[in-house]
Amino acid sequence: MSVQFADPSAPTIPLHVIDEANCADWLSAQPASVQGWATANGFTGGMRQAVVVPGPDGQIAMALAGFGSDAARARGRFPLAAAAATLPAGVYAIESGLTPDQLAEESLGWLLQSYRFDRYATAAPMGAQLAAHADIDAAEIQILASGEALTRDLINTPASDMGPPDLEHAARNLAAAFEADITVITGEDLLAQNFPMIHTVGRAADRAPRLIDLRWGASGPKITLVGKGVCFDTGGLNLKPGASMGLMKKDMGGSAAVLGLAHMLMATGQDIQLRVLIPAVENSVSSNAFRPQDILTSRKGLSVEINNTDAEGRLVLADALALADEENPDLIISMATLTGAARVAVGPDLAPYFTDDPKLATALEAAASACADPVWRMPFHDPYEAMIEPGIADLDNAPKGGFAGCITAALFLRRFVTKTPAYMHFDIYGWQPTAAPARPKGGVGQATRALFTMLKSDVLK
Numbered sequence: 001m002s003v004q005f006a007d008p009s010a011p012t013i014p015l016h017v018i019d020e021a022n023c024a025d026w027l028s029a030q031p032a033s034v035q036g037w038a039t040a041n042g043f044t045g046g047m048r049q050a051v052v053v054p055g056p057d058g059q060i061a062m063a064l065a066g067f068g069s070d071a072a073r074a075r076g077r078f079p080l081a082a083a084a085a086t087l088p089a090g091v092y093a094i095e096s097g098l099t100p101d102q103l104a105e106e107s108l109g110w111l112l113q114s115y116r117f118d119r120y121a122t123a124a125p126m127g128a129q130l131a132a133h134a135d136i137d138a139a140e141i142q143i144l145a146s147g148e149a150l151t152r153d154l155i156n157t158p159a160s161d162m163g164p165p166d167l168e169h170a171a172r173n174l175a176a177a178f179e180a181d182i183t184v185i186t187g188e189d190l191l192a193q194n195f196p197m198i199h200t201v202g203r204a205a206d207r208a209p210r211l212i213d214l215r216w217g218a219s220g221p222k223i224t225l226v227g228k229g230v231c232f233d234t235g236g237l238n239l240k241p242g243a244s245m246g247l248m249k250k251d252m253g254g255s256a257a258v259l260g261l262a263h264m265l266m267a268t269g270q271d272i273q274l275r276v277l278i279p280a281v282e283n284s285v286s287s288n289a290f291r292p293q294d295i296l297t298s299r300k301g302l303s304v305e306i307n308n309t310d311a312e313g314r315l316v317l318a319d320a321l322a323l324a325d326e327e328n329p330d331l332i333i334s335m336a337t338l339t340g341a342a343r344v345a346v347g348p349d350l351a352p353y354f355t356d357d358p359k360l361a362t363a364l365e366a367a368a369s370a371c372a373d374p375v376w377r378m379p380f381h382d383p384y385e386a387m388i389e390p391g392i393a394d395l396d397n398a399p400k401g402g403f404a405g406c407i408t409a410a411l412f413l414r415r416f417v418t419k420t421p422a423y424m425h426f427d428i429y430g431w432q433p434t435a436a437p438a439r440p441k442g443g444v445g446q447a448t449r450a451l452f453t454m455l456k457s458d459v460l461k
Helices: 020-028 030-038 070-074 079-084 098-112 139-157 164-177 195-201 247-267 311-326 340-346 356-368 380-387 405-414 448-455
Strands: 013-018 052-055 060-066 090-096 127-130 181-186 212-215 224-227 227-235 273-285 295-297 302-307 331-336 352-354 374-376 423-427
Touching: 013 020, 020 030, 030 052, 030 405, 052 380, 052 423, 060 079, 079 098, 090 098, 098 127, 098 139, 098 247, 127 448, 139 164, 139 247, 139 448, 164 212, 164 227, 164 247, 164 273, 195 212, 195 311, 212 247, 212 311, 224 247, 224 311, 227 311, 247 331, 247 448, 273 311, 295 340, 311 331, 340 352, 340 374, 340 405, 352 356, 352 405, 356 374, 356 448, 374 405, 380 405, 405 423
Parallel strands: 013 060, 013 090, 090 127, 224 273, 224 331, 227 273, 331 423, 352 374
Antiparallel strands: 052 060, 181 212, 212 273, 295 302, 352 423
């Protein structure tokens, strides 16, 4: 569903955003009718509060939205979106109460709040629309919201309609929209072109595995995005229990995230040479499924002992990362719903990431803070390298012991990036477990706005 600002020609309702600490002073400067109406409705400027004030003719003369306290805002994001969700239908124009930075952030939050996933059932649109403020970059904010909506739509779509061919179709649509080049290697051609682990993981499914390769841009830094596209993960022969399989339509969340980020970068015309690689597979159970203790040889030549077929994401990413590294771009970024250990470490709301480049880490964290897209740096801890070396092969895809699972997975992936000067890996969740302002329950982008903000700076120049 599209997320956009209201028609600029539509009549608007003035909206005042009021901080809890300043509410009494703001009201004292208003006419007695406004003071009385706000007080009668219990308005204190608190989070999620919204009041419409009638004029003499009974029509809405203005609206008040609570912005909460500093402490309340520190515990969440997009407070205006929470209030907007309760406003009656109409087009609202923010007139006071927000700084220029807050205007941009809260406008984005309002658009994200209006997102609805309506492919399978009618969803009533949000009644309150927002007029774009003159002091924001409305075009860029709308692009960011559209990129996030694309990510959410892809994740929310069940595997019956979002298998490897459907993910390819989504990538082709994106390429067509921005005149990008796209090639796809499918099925047995993966073996012929030396992508053995992508083929092995996906060969048991009735929808063939594939590697999607999108390119856009002719100048600027070379940036390659690699997204895990496991469209459904049964766990393979190490079959997941039913409770753990329930959300596995989201196991292509990394691919959804990089496609959403690619949309943001291309739609804003960034001066970069962009490549997007997506190994798209299903990890299924069949007579030809790969087995525990099989040893696979990767595109890079490294051998991998399979100690758990449910640790398949790093296998398909490894072949794609090896391909990306052969071109020696300025930066490779991988995004994947990779480990439960990352969720244990930081929960569903933070996007943990790994990099050895302190300049990139500093730039990313500044960007994340500026656009309300939180991240958390985790270590490529070299002493744990021995944990991914089984002895019988170069690498172990599922080290025993249960310790440092997200770190050992990241170390595994780093083995396939040896030529490129900078590498960042994101172990995202891709799912909002309970509804929050601007983030309904369901698929969600993580770290994409932070990466967009970082990449449009001169950090790579």
